[in-house]
Amino acid sequence: MLNKGRSVEELFSFFAEKKSLDLDHDYILSSMCTLPHSVAVRAHCMFMETNLGDPGLFPGTFSLEHLLVKRFGDLFHCPDAGGYATSGGTESNIQALRLAKALRHEVASPNVIVPASAHFSFKKACDILGLSMQKVPLDRDHRMDAGKAAEMIDANTVAMVGVAGTTEYGMVDPIADLGKIADQHDLFFHVDAAFGGMVIPFLDRPVPFDFALKGVTTVAVDPHKMGMSTIPAGCLVTREKDALNTLNIDTPYLTVKQEYTLGGTRPGAPVAAALAVMDYLGFDGMKAVVSGCMKNTERLIAGMETLGIPRAATPDVNVATFVCDQKRIPLPWRVSWTCQKHLRIVCMPHVHADRIEAFLSDIGEYHA
């Protein structure tokens, strides 16, 4: 640590220099996060110091968290849903599996059934929780094979996971079929809609993925992805209002007696930010945002195919993938690659139509 402090000028000139090393969002095509909406930033700053880790001190902010969960309950066809604001999909997924395991604590060697496409946070969750992770193969369209999932369920299976908007190919698993299987087996069924939860409801033809399906137990959704909130803003939504109480531990010296969250201190600022965007845009506004992202995705796929770069999949949400050589991507564009070495581009709200055209132009010239 420095002995003498730095002046404000010196400090922020150093910080500005560091900030300039971060990539320009104009060239980031690889991220499932985006620039926060202006109302998100304003709400975040307004609630900067609030801590939901001790909600009795911040009853106003706590009521906003309650409202955020209610918004997702309404959106996901379960007005009486429970849940809480998490730090993102990883925490939501860990907590869902933690709950599934706790509800079946008599199982000595618990396992969880996940699609091969599941986000790596499930590997993390299983490692931490001591769960055996059983991977279900995908069908030709990169979706979880429901028939194979059903075959893999055994007496030690404490949960099944489906993904609504996969990270790599933007696919929605056959949640309706999986929900029926879960219902038949009376199995905990968690839907990871961290990405798709703020996309699918706003599509022209939404695929069923939420509590409208009887078998769905919990849904993870990340307002800090397509919800254009500040980070970290996730939400774990539960069909049963008080489901998470199973995870309660005692919390002496706080204004509440127990808590079920994974973290202790929890920032209220991104919760206010997430709610701000949802309430400012409303359903119609979000539909317009999603429609724009889907149009850009289609335009990108069409443009790439015109350049002789074929799609790797026809996605359900705004993630485009291509059969493309890594050498074909000109600087300073930042893209990503799937495990199968397909080029992957996420058409987030910050990736405006003109950026898609600029990218297509650059990649075209780079190859001409």
Add this chain to the structure above:
Amino acid sequence: MLNKGRSVEELFSFFAEKKSLDLDHDYILSSMCTLPHSVAVRAHCMFMETNLGDPGLFPGTFSLEHLLVKRFGDLFHCPDAGGYATSGGTESNIQALRLAKALRHEVASPNVIVPASAHFSFKKACDILGLSMQKVPLDRDHRMDAGKAAEMIDANTVAMVGVAGTTEYGMVDPIADLGKIADQHDLFFHVDAAFGGMVIPFLDRPVPFDFALKGVTTVAVDPHKMGMSTIPAGCLVTREKDALNTLNIDTPYLTVKQEYTLGGTRPGAPVAAALAVMDYLGFDGMKAVVSGCMKNTERLIAGMETLGIPRAATPDVNVATFVCDQKRIPLPWRVSWTCQKHLRIVCMPHVHADRIEAFLSDIGEYHA
């Protein structure tokens, strides 16, 4: 979800109304968090959209995280320390125990030795990780009994925990003695200095609690407590630079190949905020802040005793506890209570000397 959005005016008037329901910090005497420093807020806003979950996109912000860890390494007498910015003490403590368990994965029924005063996050960590938690009794001064801790170590013990600045009574466990015991048993020794890590180094007579002691393996410290950062800002510091790599899992499609963090998306804003306060104040500035908080703690204890309300302990850090009837606290002051029903007040930086006098005056009149 609302169909039509709300106007900005309508939205923020609603938010302002909710915000007004939160408690005024002028009356919060119960929290280990505080109002963020102005340089923290400025830095937070500057780095609002940065996500350390994919550090390759934000190399500038990532270098600030590196620098924050370095600051703590220097402060804690281990310039080559490793570690990362967490969401707070709970994540740091979970990750430390996760690491200890992973390093001894051959132990079938692992246990962890913690003081009876350990923060409830250790109960959470043990539940999640499947560790048996062995509580060591405290001595008369509310400090962990090192002799009894030594007796409780067995072949299945994968870690021992000591606390530097307990949540309830503000005590520092005999870390030097515990470090020797850990060293003799070649045991993983985690020091939870979430609160004390930004107090003890700045005391006139600092108690040894960090890597200067050979036996200490990891230290948790929370800049969002006494470090006056924005939340969520914690740090897990490891003596060995690359210790956390043991926890690595593969992360396809990111700019990094593996990650060991608990969360996925990680906000860069509070990391910049934490570093901003440390670098703006420097060692001398932090010493002045801590000196003020300790003086206020002493004044509060003296003032309460004058009113016939005796101390419950003589604390090592700025947490004051009293033998006091719950009915003696006038509104709107917000205090907290320990498990043993002692009145507990944390003299954080936002609890200025005039607030202590106002509280003493109120409690005096309330009883006259």
